[in-house]
Amino acid sequence: xxxxxxxxxxxxxxxxxxxxxxxxxxxxxxxxxxxxxxxxxxxxxxxxxxxxxxxxxxxxxxxxxxxxxxxxxxxxxxxxxxxxxxxxxxxxxxxxxxxxxxxxxxxxxxxxxxxxxxxxxxxxxxxxxxxxxxxxxxxxxxxxxxxxxxxxxxxxxxxxxxxxxxxxxxxxxxxxxxxxxxxxxxxxxxxxxxxxxxxxxxxxxxxxxxxxxxxxxxxxxxxxxxxxxxxxxxxxxxxxxxxxxxxxxxxxxxxxxxxxxxxxxxxxxxxxxxxxxxxxxxxxxxxxxxxxxxxxxxxxxxxxxxxxxxxxxxxxxxxxxxxxxxxxxxxxxxxxxxxxxxxxxxxxxxxxxxxxxxxxxxxxxxxxxxxxxxxxxxxxxxxxxxxxxxxxxxxxxxxxxxxxxxxxxxxxxxxxxxxxxxxxxxxxxxxxxxxxxxxxxxxxxxxxxxxxxxxxxxxxxxxxxxxxxxxxxxxxxxxxxxxxx
Amino acid sequence: xxxxxxxxxxxxxxxxxxxxxxxxxxxxxxxxxxxxxxxxxxxxxxxxxxxxxxxxxxxxxxxxxxxxxxxxxxxxxxxxxxxxxxxxxxxxxxxxxxxxxxxxxxxxxxxxxxxxxxxxxxxxxxxxxxxxxxxxxxxxxxxxxxxxxxxxxxxxxxxxxxxxxxxxxxxxxxxxxxxxxxxxxxxxxxxxxxxxxxxxxxxxxxxxxxxxxxxxxxxxxxxxxxxxxxxxxxxxxxxxxxxxxxxxxxxxxxxxx
Numbered sequence: 001x002x003x004x005x006x007x008x009x010x011x012x013x014x015x016x017x018x019x020x021x022x023x024x025x026x027x028x029x030x031x032x033x034x035x036x037x038x039x040x041x042x043x044x045x046x047x048x049x050x051x052x053x054x055x056x057x058x059x060x061x062x063x064x065x066x067x068x069x070x071x072x073x074x075x076x077x078x079x080x081x082x083x084x085x086x087x088x089x090x091x092x093x094x095x096x097x098x099x100x101x102x103x104x105x106x107x108x109x110x111x112x113x114x115x116x117x118x119x120x121x122x123x124x125x126x127x128x129x130x131x132x133x134x135x136x137x138x139x140x141x142x143x144x145x146x147x148x149x150x151x152x153x154x155x156x157x158x159x160x161x162x163x164x165x166x167x168x169x170x171x172x173x174x175x176x177x178x179x180x181x182x183x184x185x186x187x188x189x190x191x192x193x194x195x196x197x198x199x200x201x202x203x204x205x206x207x208x209x210x211x212x213x214x215x216x217x218x219x220x221x222x223x224x225x226x227x228x229x230x231x232x233x234x235x236x237x238x239x240x241x242x243x244x245x246x247x248x249x250x251x252x253x254x255x256x257x258x259x260x261x262x263x264x265x266x267x268x269x270x271x272x273x274x275x276x277x278x279x280x281x282x283x284x285x286x287x288x289x290x291x292x293x294x295x296x297x298x299x300x301x302x303x304x305x306x307x308x309x310x311x312x313x314x315x316x317x318x319x320x321x322x323x324x325x326x327x328x329x330x331x332x333x334x335x336x337x338x339x340x341x342x343x344x345x346x347x348x349x350x351x352x353x354x355x356x357x358x359x360x361x362x363x364x365x366x367x368x369x370x371x372x373x374x375x376x377x378x379x380x381x382x383x384x385x386x387x388x389x390x391x392x393x394x395x396x397x398x399x400x401x402x403x404x405x406x407x408x409x410x411x412x413x414x415x416x417x418x419x420x421x422x423x424x425x426x427x428x429x430x431x432x433x434x435x436x437x438x439x440x441x442x443x444x445x446x447x448x449x450x451x452x453x454x455x456x457x458x459x460x461x462x463x464x465x466x467x468x469x470x471x472x473x474x475x476x477x478x479x480x481x482x483x484x485x
Numbered sequence: 486x487x488x489x490x491x492x493x494x495x496x497x498x499x500x501x502x503x504x505x506x507x508x509x510x511x512x513x514x515x516x517x518x519x520x521x522x523x524x525x526x527x528x529x530x531x532x533x534x535x536x537x538x539x540x541x542x543x544x545x546x547x548x549x550x551x552x553x554x555x556x557x558x559x560x561x562x563x564x565x566x567x568x569x570x571x572x573x574x575x576x577x578x579x580x581x582x583x584x585x586x587x588x589x590x591x592x593x594x595x596x597x598x599x600x601x602x603x604x605x606x607x608x609x610x611x612x613x614x615x616x617x618x619x620x621x622x623x624x625x626x627x628x629x630x631x632x633x634x635x636x637x638x639x640x641x642x643x644x645x646x647x648x649x650x651x652x653x654x655x656x657x658x659x660x661x662x663x664x665x666x667x668x669x670x671x672x673x674x675x676x677x678x679x680x681x682x683x684x685x686x687x688x689x690x691x692x693x694x695x696x697x698x699x700x701x702x703x704x705x706x707x708x709x710x711x712x713x714x715x716x717x718x719x720x721x722x723x724x725x726x727x728x729x730x731x732x733x734x735x736x737x738x739x740x741x742x
Binding site (some may be wrong): 431432433434436437438439440441442443444445447451452454455456457458459 | 544581591594596
């Protein structure tokens with residue numbers, strides 16, 4: 001009793017103080033009318049009190065968007081999206097909407113939380129039960145926030161950054177992913193509602209992993225999230241995005257944009273665990289995850305490393321890429337994509353080598369089960385000036401069952417004779433011998449599959465920060481449940 | 486407890502097994518008491534490996550007649566992992582590679598799965614490491630082997646020693662060693678046999694399946710059975726193995742023909 005009183009008190013204190021921590025945006029309860037037009041864009045910008053230049057940029061994006069066609073080259077299929085049938089700005093749900101308690105939540109979802117070992121309080125948050133604050137996360141964020149301020153790291157919602165450091169936002173926003181990039185990114189540029197902003201000053205090694213997980217109102221910005229991370233000279237940051245727990249969301253279309261900029265001798269490590277609702281066994285429902293992520297290694301000796309564990313969403317369309325501009329810069333892409341039931345994923349990376357002696361490494365592990373289909377699609381481009389550039393690519397696919405598919409589509413363009421590009425690819429299955437061996441040692445079939453798959457993904461799992469790695473391993477097993485008879 | 490001890494470890498009665506419609510075992514009988522070590526010898530294609538797989542519960546083996554009773558319980562239809570949890574261990578002729586999975590991870594997963602099944606608590610990381618240290622020391626196995634991925638890049642001898650290590654950790658009541666001697670030179674054979682001998686106990690029975698007598702120079706069985714044409718053709722003491730070494734299996738070929 002005493003403990004819970006204390007908890008309630010602390011939560012209240014944090015809730016009162018929340019603006020100070022910068023993790024909650026002040027949004028009035030209002031919703032833009034359904035549909036998308038210039039007024040919608042103006043409404044969003046006005047709501048967020050944005051500077052003139054940003055509204056102008058959004059409008060340019062919107063007008064361009066009207067002229068664009070959906071990208072159709074990916075190996076995914078879905079009915080045409082009716083953009084006029086969505087809301088593009090809605091205030092956070094009050095306690096009157098949504099489920100009242102965990103009793104109203106799909107028991108299957110709760111069972112998954114249980115398996116992942118997620119505390120009750122966080123389960124409520126993730127399931128969309130109205131709670132004031134996620135106790136653990138907020139208290140952690142509080143302590144961390146002061147540590148970050150000490151070293152001059154800026155970590156806040158992008159809308160807040162527009163007030164705090166507008167020049168930085170203006171200088172970098174849209175410079176890695178231009179508003180004309182592709183239909184999904186352009187839509188995001190026009191209507192993005194929020195996202196994270198990170199700036200690491202020169203010479204600073206960010207003292208902790210930065211995580212969106214700490215942001216308690218993240219669920220309302222999930223649909224068109226925009227993230228901008230700048231690592232100034234000789235700085236380092238590791239950023240974690242997402243959550244292993246399946247997130248409930250009413251919005252089917254997610255079109256996020258992430259831009260990273262690394263200056264001289266800077267390093268950015270960006271890790272994602274994506275577990276949005278994949279739809280049911282027959283492919284009904286589920287999120288369309290159309291994400292544009294790109295990092296620019298602008299400085300000499302800079303490094304950008306993407307690590308992703310993609311297990312959710314009905315459709316994943318995602319190619320975290322690196323533009324290796326600075327001499328000796330390094331790009332890395334480590335990926336695990338798991339598709340089960342009717343999920344579709346077309347994912348990979350682009351490594352664009354512009355500078356001399358730039359190097360890139362791609363390790364992609366695709367696991368397909370059920371009737372799922374997935375494609376690795378990757379581009380390695382060696383430009384004429386990329387003297388001595390190198391790439392190594394390894395693409396491994398694992399098939400579980402005989403109704404799923406795995407496809408590898410590597411594009412290699414080399415315009416420099418001194419550049420070296422290596423590509424290795426394998427396709428394998430979980431053999432009957434492996435299953436019998438593991439079961440003979442007492443390991444039940446689903447755990448056996450999880451073990452083999454975790455082994456298959458080991459190189460990528462090792463890249464994840466500790467706090468993600470353990471959960472991600474469990475997630476790998478859970479994602480494949482029901483894939484063996 | 487005393488009642489349980491009186492039970493047979495393994496009792497196979499008139500067992501008929503088909504694979505893809507072809508009958509491999511044709512009325513096999515076998516009875517093993519707790520603590521006994523039996524050798525099953527026979528020519529290639531006599532059904533030795535079928536016997537080991539069917540006791541362990543591998544898919545694809547259809548029991549068309551007879552029964553396998555393990556500690557008083559009929560194994561028919563029981564999943565392999567349940568049989569393992571109840572104490573049946575099969576040392577594989579060809580241990581399987583599991584890339585990327587460290588030997589320790591695999592062993593911990595297996596041991597804890599069995600402990601969960603039995604309602605015993607799982608071992609935490611510290612307890613597990615402590616137990617592993619004791620086992621590897623006892624069997625003279627290097628820590629390096631624990632860190633490597635299961636059987637990946639292992640030599641023939643290392644693979645078989647790994648099987649013995651697994652047996653030591655999982656502590657079965659019935660261990661079946663399927664052609665453990667295959668692919669081993671004499672030095673490796675001695676090491677593996679030494680490991681097996683250390684695991685002999687009055688509570689544990691073993692079934693040694695082999696083509697050649699030489700393994701039995703190092704692992705001395707209580708009984709030797711000759712399996713040919715899907716049946717036990719003859720049963721004797723360890724001297725039967727020596728006789729087979731001298732005469733070969735020709736006599737059993739004729740007997741069946």
